[in-house]
Amino acid sequence: MTSSEPPPPCQARNPLGLTVELGRDRPIRLDCGIELGPVTVAYQTYGRLNADRSNAILICHALTGDHYLADPHPITGKPGWWSELVGPGRVFDTDRYFLICSNVLGGCMGTTGPKDVNPDTGKPWGLSFPVITIGDMVLVQARLLDHLGIDQLFAVVGGSMGGMQVLEWCANHPERVFAAIPIAAAARHSAQNIAFHEVGRQAIIADPDWCDGNYLEFDKRPHRGLAVARMAAHITYLSEATLHKKFGRNLQERDVFSYGFGPDFQVESYLRHQGSTFVDRFDANSYLYITRAMDYFDLAAENGGVLANAFIGTKTRFCIVSFSSDWLFPTVESRAVVQALNAVAANVSFVEIRSDKGHDAFLLDEPEFHATLTGFLEGAAAHRGLPRSGQPHHERS
């Protein structure tokens, strides 16, 4: 790790994000044993790194997320996935904190992944890309921090797969994390979660346009399979209550059944839309690799079957958040993390947010959740000795 480089030029921030090439001289050794390098990392920053480099928050995105945290997505044009939380005076106060969000290794929005060209062959990696893990993703993020000259993060935060990354940071790079907020996450992927991922993968692999993973060489895209994968996954992101309240059995632009196989019901139309728009912004092979990384994640297994062993001696301050109607990463999984942290006498807060919005609640307007984030960050910042927002070194907008 090096702190010799200057802070990044955040005044000249490119709304499309920044990129850096890492690991050319020192390849990244992946869990599978392969050494990968160089690796391009696409990332975005918000706010300004303070003089003692102590106010950095790494925000980790979920399965199909990216580093467009608070900038419009370049393909969909939609606001960044946590836009509402980022800005002066907001949960992630850009007057106070320096935010970093990078596209994960294996992704498809700028960081090296299976859709990129393998420099050794001149062809897209496809399935010759090494199978990666959550640990590998975090290792690349750690290299990014080295590049940015940040020894220790003030906080690392993320929901769903982002929360897995948070836990991975705390388990395997504990000295670099002052505070951690894993949200709607788990220390391992459950059998049911693996099962849903496997359905999605098989839907992609079943699409003849997948071409054994080499679709880019044939100028094809397995859009139908990827859309089905997205539809299946999307159901798991919502609660039954949300589906009922949002759609129920309402018909789509009709009063009576069509007695056909078109989208009679609003919920069908909605799912089809989710599937068809997803394929415009996501790469099918990335979907395979990233779901696999989540399936492989199991912090207890890496520590002799005892989750608490992952956190022995931790000095990190934890805030664990779950949502009551999340059936993909249910509260019981968060409780398991809390119990493991309690077993090693860690500093841990735990909040189950009452919500009927299901797993996706972490992306939605949930005032109690946002208040929880703000409150925990405030407390941690006080412990870290970060000046309060609005203090002299910055003006409030």
Added chain:
Amino acid sequence: MTSSEPPPPCQARNPLGLTVELGRDRPIRLDCGIELGPVTVAYQTYGRLNADRSNAILICHALTGDHYLADPHPITGKPGWWSELVGPGRVFDTDRYFLICSNVLGGCMGTTGPKDVNPDTGKPWGLSFPVITIGDMVLVQARLLDHLGIDQLFAVVGGSMGGMQVLEWCANHPERVFAAIPIAAAARHSAQNIAFHEVGRQAIIADPDWCDGNYLEFDKRPHRGLAVARMAAHITYLSEATLHKKFGRNLQERDVFSYGFGPDFQVESYLRHQGSTFVDRFDANSYLYITRAMDYFDLAAENGGVLANAFIGTKTRFCIVSFSSDWLFPTVESRAVVQALNAVAANVSFVEIRSDKGHDAFLLDEPEFHATLTGFLEGAAAHRGLPRSGQPHHERS
């Protein structure tokens, strides 16, 4: 309805089932407005119809079930789906009751469905087969009873989609049902249920071998899409607890990750097996039609939005059964039926069976469930005046 025909020749029962052609002179008017006929119905019977034709139980199968209730399945060779419940002295005591089980309209095991030849064109129906409803399935069953000379069923019993048929019988043919046991069912398909079905349908439709539904003409089968549909559905039939207990994160015939996309985990291997074996015994278009019929089912909507109106004046004795870990047809759906029946002062028992086996519990070894069935049938039989099993007219095996 006619009672002129003799009881069926159950002594000469063909283990492959019986077939009858119905509706040649009087076509069956479907809910979509189309008149269909003739219709072949494949069915099986067990036991013997008594002299006053009062001991018949109709057993309705679920989505991918068939009339091989207690005979080996002709394709898979596996025991019938309720084999353990059928026989002398068993839950469905063949010394006492006369059991009828027919393959549903739209099915693929002998009853007319989209894989059969349309007599008007000489080609398989494919998507020109009319879209059917649960009501249409029951109408065909009613015609089968006419053929068998049975005015009133002693009982109608079924789980999942079979339970929907039971409710349909009670709502729209109440005088023909003395007792009814809808199991793990609902009076309407929920938004989440429709969503899962839509994923399955889109997986089939996405398979190029589906050929716009005309795969039989091209001697193709959309096996990949159908397998994905089955995999997705299969997850919903099991509880998270079952998946955890049965598979957890156990690896399949290996000690370490493969860092590939093969079935590393047992749960993946299991799901792939479920998908690949299903396609040998089921027709993809039948899957589209039958899932659609379930989606359309909504007894309240048919009755001015008030479910109780479906049962006004009912004399049927009801036993409603749900399973505590069933998240596809959760207990709350059964309770809604119970409340509707209570509102019309119907004779109703309700049992939620404690089980961690999920929706599929109705097909599995659940002693409390089986005792519930036996007890309710005993009581109803006493009210109906059926002689006890073991009484002179039959010897016990």
